[in-house]
Amino acid sequence: MKTAKWLESITPSPTLAVNQKVIELKAQGKKIISLVVGEPDFETPQPIKDAVSEALKKNLTRYSETEGVKAFREAICMKLKRDNGVTYDPSQIIVTCGAKQAISTSLDVMLDGGDEVLVPAPYWVSYPDMVKLARGVPVFIPTSSESRYKISTKDLEKYTTSKTRALILNNPSNPTGVLYTGEELLEISKWCLNKGVIVIADEVYERIVFSGRKFVSVASLSKDIFENTVTINGLSKSHCMTGWRMGYAAGPEKIIKAMKKCQSHLLSHIPTFLQHAGVVALNEDSYIAPMVKAYEERVNTSVELIKQYMPLSTCVVPDGAFYLFPTIDKYFGKSYNGKTMKDSIDIATFILEDANVAVVPGAAFGMDGNIRLSVATSLDQIKEGIKKIGETLGKLK
Numbered sequence: 029m030k031t032a033k034w035l036e037s038i039t040p041s042p043t044l045a046v047n048q049k050v051i052e053l054k055a056q057g058k059k060i061i062s063l064v065v066g067e068p069d070f071e072t073p074q075p076i077k078d079a080v081s082e083a084l085k086k087n088l089t090r091y092s093e094t095e096g097v098k099a100f101r102e103a104i105c106m107k108l109k110r111d112n113g114v115t116y117d118p119s120q121i122i123v124t125c126g127a128k129q130a131i132s133t134s135l136d137v138m139l140d141g142g143d144e145v146l147v148p149a150p151y152w153v154s155y156p157d158m159v160k161l162a163r164g165v166p167v168f169i170p171t172s173s174e175s176r177y178k179i180s181t182k183d184l185e186k187y188t189t190s191k192t193r194a195l196i197l198n199n200p201s202n203p204t205g206v207l208y209t210g211e212e213l214l215e216i217s218k219w220c221l222n223k224g225v226i227v228i229a230d231e232v233y234e235r236i237v238f239s240g241r242k243f244v245s246v247a248s249l250s251k252d253i254f255e256n257t258v259t260i261n262g263l264s265k266s267h268c269m270t271g272w273r274m275g276y277a278a279g280p281e282k283i284i285k286a287m288k289k290c291q292s293h294l295l296s297h298i299p300t301f302l303q304h305a306g307v308v309a310l311n312e313d314s315y316i317a318p319m320v321k322a323y324e325e326r327v328n329t330s331v332e333l334i335k336q337y338m339p340l341s342t343c344v345v346p347d348g349a350f351y352l353f354p355t356i357d358k359y360f361g362k363s364y365n366g367k368t369m370k371d372s373i374d375i376a377t378f379i380l381e382d383a384n385v386a387v388v389p390g391a392a393f394g395m396d397g398n399i400r401l402s403v404a405t406s407l408d409q410i411k412e413g414i415k416k417i418g419e420t421l422g423k424l425k
């Protein structure tokens with residue numbers, strides 16, 4: 029059967045390819061340490077799970093409003109005010125199937141064919157294809173470790189054209205864990221406002237920020253910037269609820285209304301009883317702090333281990349999230365057993381086959397000189413994994 033021609037430019041998630049290889053090796057009886065996962069290794073807190081049973085007992089199983097149960101949207105507004113200092117009305121919120129759908133539907137309603145979206149690289153794997161699915165054109169803004177992988181208004185100036193509609197700004201970043209300061213965000217978002225470029229602020233890792241750092245929400249910066257921002261968030265990362273698929277967008281009513289129109293035909297809404305449990309999650313979140321402490325300890329240990337075992341790599345110290353993004357380009361051109369490493373895919377494959385450690389090649393994030401390591405696994409696995417990666421890379425001559 030034929031599929032649509034235009035879909036040929038859409039690539040499947042590159043992380044799936046790594047996962048597939050891991051499954052094959054495990055099936056061969058190999059013990060693999062996976063530093064691939066993009067989800068917390070902690071369980072969903074019990075009170076949130078209990079709230080689902082309660083909602084089911086109350087028969088909250090019928091259709092809800094397309095934009096989400098009012099009580100849940102009110103809880104989201106409360107959270108945005110409490111944590112981020114931004115005042116939204118429930119009419120400015122739409123509940124979506126994960127933050128993923130919030131980003132993709134917001135692009136759907138903003139873009140006409142050929143409109144451009146600025147995507148700083150390295151980027152979260154799905155952004156470019158989401159833009160393409162919305163008939164837009166992703167325009168990548170390259171960054172480097174020297175600027176801690178952050179963009180500046182100079183970069184925006186260089187890559188913006190008359191067709192630029194939006195900038196996707198992920199803060200803290202997957203894959204680098206780097207956080208923009210309030211001053212940096214203010215400069216970027218003022219610039220976007222003046223040029224009529226909407227900021228899609230993907231803040232899904234906002235609660236996972238390490239000691240001494242301060243997260244600032246783009247929409248909190250000024251009234252005008254608030255009007256020019258679509259805030260994306262969800263419960264996957266902060267509340268260990270990846271499988272629940274609970275995300276949301278908050279923004280100008282015009283955008284949210286348009287998203288609601290799309291969603292009414294495509295999804296209706298996420299399960300009603302889950303939304304009621306979402307209210308409990310957002311009201312009581314004392315379990316987040318110990319989890320963040322654990323990620324911070326793992327990240328700090330990993331940074332030291334990378335220094336010790338991967339002498340040709342450098343790693344920007346993350347401010348949050350649960351990833352590290354060390355460079356590996358100094359290993360390019362080196363060989364082992366007749367195989368020469370030419371890119372991050374070669375390096376990740378070599379690490380998987382020789383060290384039995386799974387990592388994601390930087391190419392998946394639009395930056396070929398790096399690999400991504402996730403610390404959403406035990407400290408023991410991390411320690412053993414990085415040591416093995418170092419030993420394997422040490423074989424390259």
Ligand SMILES: Cc1ncc(COP(=O)(O)O)c(C=O)c1O
Nearest residue numbers: 066126127128152202262264275
């Ligand atoms: C930067 C970023 N944005 C959005 C998402 C999507 O999260 P959700 O599970 O809420 O769809 C992810 C998930 O990995 C992510 O890393």
